[in-house]
Amino acid sequence: DAGVTQSPTHLIKTRGQQVTLRCSPKSGHDTVSWYQQALGQGPQFIFQYYEEEERQRGNFPDRFSGHQFPNYSSELNVNALLLGDSALYLCASSFVLAGGRGSTDTQYFGPGTRLTVL
């Protein structure tokens, strides 16, 4: 059973560029969340996708956007990169309970994509 996978592993960009990160959720999961982890800090919630829509968003600017595909995989896009966007970007997956009872609160994380902005 494959866990959460992310690509690429590492990425180097320059200020002002745009970047796309990719995530495939754990088998059986339909919800994808993205987190930013700066060096020496805990992960910060960016947003969560379910049924191809953004369902919840953390305190991040509009430069951060996402997409979820019919196969539940997801992309994180960051425009106009800043030096401060350098971080480990983590994807996590979970699933929605039947009967409209919301998503489970246990999330499983991928290995992350290390983004360096020069």
Place this chain on the structure above:
Amino acid sequence: GNSVTQMEGPVTLSEEAFLTINCTYTATGYPSLFWYVQYPGEGLQLLLKATKADDKGSNKGFEATYRKETTSFHLEKGSVQVSDSAVYFCALSKGSQAGTALIFGKGTTLSVSS
């Protein structure tokens, strides 16, 4: 708002020593509580969880009890090993029908020497 506070690290122990990493939280409602572990160069792994007051989560010799009266979820292990060296994150879930976000503490680095 919701937040998690962990004890400052690093925590340095000898093998077979007793471990405690303190975690307290501020939250509205009744969040679920988690401990995640991050080994060098890797993503986060779920270590244990508890979903309601007085629940005890346990895994791989680690334990934590959800204490609503003290808003705490301290991580303990009776005898640490060198392989336990990692960064440990306490987290709570902020859930709704729309979705669930995890709110993390800053992490505590554990270093175990033989």
